[in-house]
Structures are given as structure tokens and as C-alpha cells.
Amino acid sequence: MIGGRVGLRRVGPDGLLTFGLSNLVIVLTAGLSWLALWGRMHLWVRSLDCPGRAPWVIVLGQQLQEGCPGPGYRLRLLRTLRLLRRDPEARVLLLGGYTSPEGPSESAAGAAFLRQRGIPASRIFCEEDSRHTLENLQNARDLLVQRTGGRLPRCVLVTSRFHLPRAVAIARGVGLEVCPCPAERSPRVPQVRLAREIWMLHWYHTGRLFARLIRHQGMLDRIS
Template sequence: MNERPPPFLGHDGAITLVAALLVAALTLGIAPGLAVLAVRRTARSAPELPDGEPARILVLGHRLEAGRPSGEFVARLSRALGLARRWPAARVLVLGGATSPGAPTEAEIGRAWLVAQGLDPARIGMETRSRHTLENLRNHRDATADAGAEALVTSRLHLHRALLMARNLGLAPMPVAAEASLQPDLPRLLGEGFMVHWYLTGRALARLLRRRAWLARIG
């Protein structure tokens, strides 16, 4: 019998969400506002190439559209493909599970896209069990034993949160932006800012309450 996956949000996620909303209210929006500024700063300054040659190129998945990669996912995959061609020894790892029961995983669809573009299937690995960014990175960390420089490819507005989570999990990836430049998208910017604020609030609360199980999950 297959194990039922844990709830997407979970008890601790609900508690930290309430805490994040309270902090936002008590600070009159200043706390999430600062997170928005940090997201924008990272998005504007993110490079299109890693600082050095990567051993692995990590590609964060994105919600599929009718079983096909979204435009945002294609941008990430295209950037990873360019890096893979620039560094032929690097492996590509696509991260992303299924967002609905019975659906293909983001990693499977991403791998198929890369293969269709001519990338050697032997160079492509997959992480298919995760449902969101934190699980993407945690599952990758737990499954990767060998050291080596890693490039992390994702959308510009997603990079700040992804790097924050990766570094708190003990990873040290080199950031790479999927898009050539930052395009105006205020709703997405505000949403990413709140997600960063929620993550930081949850981590601070876990440390304050000494909840080791929470910290083990979020870094």
C-alpha cells in the first residue's frame, strides 16, 4: 500500500501562516514590504550564467498547463539547456512532482522537453516526489551524496525565495535567472514577497519555540 503524502500545508504550515499574517498586521505591512524589496533586488541583479562551471544544473519545476510545460517552465528549461550545452560535463536535474493525482510530474515533462531539444537523456536526472520549492530542495539535498558545484535555475522573481531556502538547507547553489531581464509583474512580486515573509516568520517562530521537527523541514 502506498503511503499517503503529508498535507500540502500541514499543521505547522497553518500556524506559521497565521503568525506571518499577524506580523504583517502588527508591522503595518513593513515586514512583508521589506521582503518584497529583497525579492525585487535579487530579481534585478540575478546573472544569466553561474559564477563557475557547475557539476549539476538544477531546474526548479513549475505548474503544468494541460500536461505541458508552462511558458515560465519553458524559460527555465531553455536556460538550463543553454548551460548544459556550454558545459557538456554537467548533469541536469529537473525538480518537481505531480500537482494532482494521476498527473505526470513536472520533472518528467521537463525531462521530455529537454530530450526533444536534443539533450542526451543520460545527462538528465529527476526528482519527482516534491510538491513545492521547499520540498524540491530538501528532497534533492537528501538524495545527493556527492559534492560539486551546482547552478540553480529558476525565474527571476522566484530566485530570492529559492536561494534563501537552499542556503538554510545547507546547499550553496550558484543562482541563474531564467529570463534575460526582469519584466513588470506587480501581483507576482507581491506574492513572492509575502511567501518570503511567511518563510522567514515560520523559521523565526520555529527557533523561538525550539521546534526541531519544523526546523528539520524548513532548514
């Protein structure tokens, strides 16, 4: 789907409700709920290294720059390239839809990057319909179910280090068994981007908890 990233106007009434509730919790706790989550995730992402082998590598896309992977996306793809060269049996699932009407999808641009560096097309699979991380990983789950006949395999999940806390939480929330793998070798994390990710992770956790408390299966289904 073309149209870039999804803003608040497109998340639906449930999303707006839980967004407001998440921010209310942050205000009522004087920021402590967000700060506690940030502190735990900050230590976690700095300690991460790339794990061992898995039959599938899942790579989260990033908005393209003039139809090509930008610096952050290139780091994710270079990390993936090393994983695929290390394990010739592994396959890769690239996630990400269209950044602009005239350009390729994020996943197609990633696939071209890997093919140009010697990875056979037979090992590369693309998901081109998603607009954001939740859709990325829901679609990844559904595609892997189709490819494996119903049994979800263990996967390595590659994305930027600052993005891993939210990506891993969502991946496990939709039923994927993932090992987090940061794109960057350096443990340093851009603090502004991590702060934004933790704010969104706080929203995700608040929404799941709220849906469970009121036993709203429809809300849970939309984020699972």
C-alpha cells in the same frame, strides 16, 4: 505524489501557526516588515544574471499545461539548455511531481523537452515525488547526497526570476550551495507574482526565526 499544489489545509499545525504569526507581524508593523523584504528582493532579482559553471544544474518545475511545459517552465528549460550546451560535463536535476493523474510529472516533461533538443538522457536526472518548493529542494539535497557519496556539490539553481528569492532562501536553508540563475533574460519582474512570493518568503523567515526562538527542533527539521 498526485494532487497538485499544497494548500493551507495540508501544511500541518506548525505551518498554520507560523502562517498566522507571519501575517500578524505584517499587520503589527503596518506592512513595513513585508515592504522592507520586498524592496530588498526587488532590487536583488532585477540585478541577477546567470552565473558561471557548476557540476549540477537544479531546475524547479512548474505546473504543466495539458501534460506539457507551459511558457514559464519552457523559459526555465531553455535557460538550462544553454547552460548544458555551454558546459558538456554538467548534469541537470529536474524537480517536480505530478500535476494530474493522467499526465507525466513536471520533471519527466522537462526531461523530454531537453532530450528532444539533444541533451543525452545520461546527463538528466528527475525527482518526481515533490509537491511544492520546500519538498523540491529537500528531495534535491537527498538525491545529490546519494549521487555524490555524501558531499553536496555547488549547483546552479534555475527558476523564474520572481521565484528566486524564496527558492534560494529555502535551498540554502536545506544546506544546498546554490548560485541563482533567472530563467528570463529581461530584468523586469511581474509585480503581483513577486509580491505573492515575498509574502510566502516572509512566512518562511518568520517560521524559521520562531522555531529557533522557542528551540523547537522538530519545526526546524521540517523546513530544513
